[in-house]
Amino acid sequence: MIEATDFRNAMSLLTSAVSVVTTTGASGRYGFTASAVCSVTDTPPTLLVCMNRASYLHTHFVENKILTVNVLGAHHQSISNVFSSKLNSEERFKHGVWTELKTGAPVLEDSLVSFDCHIEQAQEVGTHDIFICRVVAIQQAQQDQGLIYFNRTYHQVGYATGNDSRIDSASLVSEVR
Template sequence: MIEATDFRDAMSLLTTAVNIVTTTGTSGCHGFTASAVCSVTDTPPTLLVCMNQTSRSHAHFIENKILSVNVLGAQHEQISNAFASKLSSEERFEYGSWTQLQTGAPVLDNALVNFDCEIEQVQEVGTHSVFICRVVAVRHGYQQSGQQDGTDESLVYFNRAYHQVGQVEIV
C-alpha cells in the first residue's frame, strides 16, 4: 500500500502548469488555484479539471456548471497565491483584471490563455471531483493584449515551488 505522503512527495516532482479556475452564478464569483488540469481530447475540445471536494467553493462549481481555466504566466505568482489562500472570493478577484467570454465565467485579462468551459460530467474520485469540461471559447493572451513579442513565460510548480519556463513563440 502506498502512503498518501509518499504519493504527494512523488507528485511534487511532476512539473505542472499553474492555473486559476473560476466560475460565476447567483452566489457570485469563485475561484481556486489548480495544477490538476489537462486536455482530454481535441474533438470535441475537452479539458479535465480536478478540485478538492472540501474546498469552500466546490458547491458553486457544481451548481454553476461552468468554469474558465486561466493559464498563468510568470508575472502571476501573486494572483496564484491569492487564489490558494484563505482570502474571501471577493478579495481574490481584487487581484488582476477580469472579464468574460461566452459562459460568463471570469477570465483573467492577461493570462497566457483562457479556456471557457461548460462542465459536462462530474466524477467523484477519493477526495476530489473530476470535472470533464467542454471548451466553448479560447482566448490567447496575445489576442487580448495585442503584444506578439514572444516574451511571456509560463508559471509552473515543481518540487513545491514556483518556477518560470519557456517563451511563447508566436509564428
C-alpha cells in the same frame, strides 16, 4: 500500500502549469489555484479539472456548471498565491483585471490562455471530483513565459530563442503513439 504522504511527495516532482480556475453564478464569483488540469481531447475540445470535494468552493462549481481555466503567465505568481490563500472571494478578484467570454465565468485578461467551459460531467474519485469540461471559447495572450510548479515551488518557463527550439505538440503526440 502507498502512503498518502509518499504519493504527495512523489507528485511534487511532476511539473505542472499553474492555473486559476473560476466560476460565477447566483451566489457570486469564485476561483482557486489549480495544477490538476489536463487536455482530454481536441474533438470536441475538452479538458479536465480536478477539485477536492471538501473545498467550500466545490458546491459553487457544481451548481454553476461553468468554469474558466486561466493558465498563468510567469508574472502571475502573486495571483496564484491570492487564489490559494484564505482571502474571501470578493478580495481575491480585486487582484488582476477580469473580463468574461461566452459562459460569463471570470477570465483573467492577461493570462497566457483562458479556456471557457461548460462542465459536462463530474466523476468522483477518492477525495476529488474530476470535472469533464467542454471548451466553448478560448482567449490567448501574446506572451510566452509560463508559470509552473515543481518540487513545491514556482518556476518560470518559456521559449528559447530560435525557431528550432519549439516542439510541435502534434509531432510529440505522434512520436508517443
